[in-house]
Amino acid sequence: MKKRVLLIVNPSSGGEKARSYEDLAREKLETIFDEVIVKHTEKSGDATAFARGAAEENYHSVFVMGGDGTVNEGINGLAELENRPNFGFFPLGTVNDLARALGMPLDPEKAINQLDIAKTKPLDIGKINDHYFMNVVAIGTLPEAINNVESEEKTKWGKLAYFISGLKEVMTTHFYDFQLMIDGEELAIKSSTLVIGLTNSIGGFENMLPHAKVDDGMLHLIYLKDSSLVDTLKAVPELVTGVSDASQNVGYLTFKEAKITLADSKAELSTNVDGDEGASLPISVKVLPSHVTVYA
Numbered sequence: 351m352k353k354r355v356l357l358i359v360n361p362s363s364g365g366e367k368a369r370s371y372e373d374l375a376r377e378k379l380e381t382i383f384d385e386v387i388v389k390h391t392e393k394s395g396d397a398t399a400f401a402r403g404a405a406e407e408n409y410h411s412v413f414v415m416g417g418d419g420t421v422n423e424g425i426n427g428l429a430e431l432e433n434r435p436n437f438g439f440f441p442l443g444t445v446n447d448l449a450r451a452l453g454m455p456l457d458p459e460k461a462i463n464q465l466d467i468a469k470t471k472p473l474d475i476g477k478i479n480d481h482y483f484m485n486v487v488a489i490g491t492l493p494e495a496i497n498n499v500e501s502e503e504k505t506k507w508g509k510l511a512y513f514i515s516g517l518k519e520v521m522t523t524h525f526y527d528f529q530l531m532i533d534g535e536e537l538a539i540k541s542s543t544l545v546i547g548l549t550n551s552i553g554g555f556e557n558m559l560p561h562a563k564v565d566d567g568m569l570h571l572i573y574l575k576d577s578s579l580v581d582t583l584k585a586v587p588e589l590v591t592g593v594s595d596a597s598q599n600v601g602y603l604t605f606k607e608a609k610i611t612l613a614d615s616k617a618e619l620s621t622n623v624d625g626d627e628g629a630s631l632p633i634s635v636k637v638l639p640s641h642v643t644v645y646a
C-alpha cells in the first residue's frame with residue numbers, strides 16, 4: 351500500500367524563513383514517503399481537523415510544522431482515534447517544549463535533516479476533560495497571568511512577556527483552596543499555582559521536572575506551598591533549577607489520574623493547557639501511557 355504522509359504547516363510560525371523550511375520539509379518527506387500532502391492552517395482548530403482527517407483516511411504519518419500550539423492541535427486530532435498514524439513535527443515556535451523533552455534539535459533545518467523514520471519513541475499523552483495535552487496543565491495565579499498576555503506581546507517579547515506578566519502577578523498573589531482526588535486519595539492544597547507536567551521541559555525551562563520522562567506513564571504535579579509572598583518567592587529558584595522531590599517550598603507528587611476542584615464551588619479559575627487557555631475548574635486529568643508514536 352502507498353505510504354502517505356500529511357504535513358500540516360502553520361504559516362504564521364517561524365518568521366521569514368518559514369517558506370524555505372516548508373520546502374525543505376516537503377523535500378525530506380518526499381525521500382521517505384510515496385505521497386506527501388501539505389496543508390496550511392488558517393485559524394485555530396484547523397490542525398486538529400486536518401490531523402483527524404488524515405487518520406481517518408489511513409495516512410501512515412502526520413507531521414506538523416509550527417509552535418507548541420500547532421503540535422498540541424495535531425495531537426488532539428489523533429489522540430481520540432483507535433487508528434493513530436505516527437506523529438512527527440518540526441519545531442518553529444518560541445518555546446518548543448516537546449522538542450526539548452524529546453531531545454530534538456530546536457533548529458528547524460537540523461530537525462528536518464535529522465529525521466529518520468526508523469527512529470520512533472512512545473509518547474505519553476495527557477487528557478484534561480475532553481481535550482488532550484502533551485506538555486503541561488497549569489492552574490492558578492501564574493497561568494491566569496499567562497492567559498492574559500496579549501498574543502502581540504508574546505510574538506514581540508517571547509518568553510520575556512510571560513516572565514514579566516508572571517512577576518507582576520506574583521506581586522499581587524492570590525491563594526486558592528484546591529480539593530484533589532489523586533489516584534483515589536483525597537488531598538487538600540492551599541496554593542497559588544499547581545503545575546501538572548508530562549515531560550521535563552515546562553515553559554522552555556528544560557529541567558523543571560527532571561524525573562518526568564516522555565513515556566513514564568505518569569503525570570507530575572508540583573505546587574507552591576505558599577502561604578505568603580515570601581514563600582512564593584522562595585520557591586522560584588527551585589522551579590528554575592528543577593523539582594525532583596517535595597521540599598519546604600514546593601510539593602511534588604506523581605499520579606495517573608486526578609480530579610481537581612476549588613473548595614469554593616462558586617469561584618472561577620481557568621487553566622492553561624500547553625500554553626493556551628484551557629478548561630475551567632473542576633477538571634479531570636489523566637495520563638494515556640505511550641499513546642502516540644512520535645518520530646524523534
Ligand SMILES: Nc1ncnc2c1ncn2[C@@H]1O[C@H](COP(=O)(O)OP(=O)(O)OP(=O)(O)O)[C@@H](O)[C@H]1O
Pocket residue numbers: 360361362363364391392393394395416417418419420421442443444445446625
Ligand atoms: N494562518 C494562520 N495565521 C495566523 N494564526 C494562525 C494561522 N494558523 C494557525 N494560527 C494560530 O496559531 C496558533 C498556534 O500557534 P503556535 O503555538 O503553533 O505557533 P507560535 O505562536 O509560533 O509558537 P509559540 O507559541 O511557541 O511561539 C493556533 O492556535 C492558531 O490559532
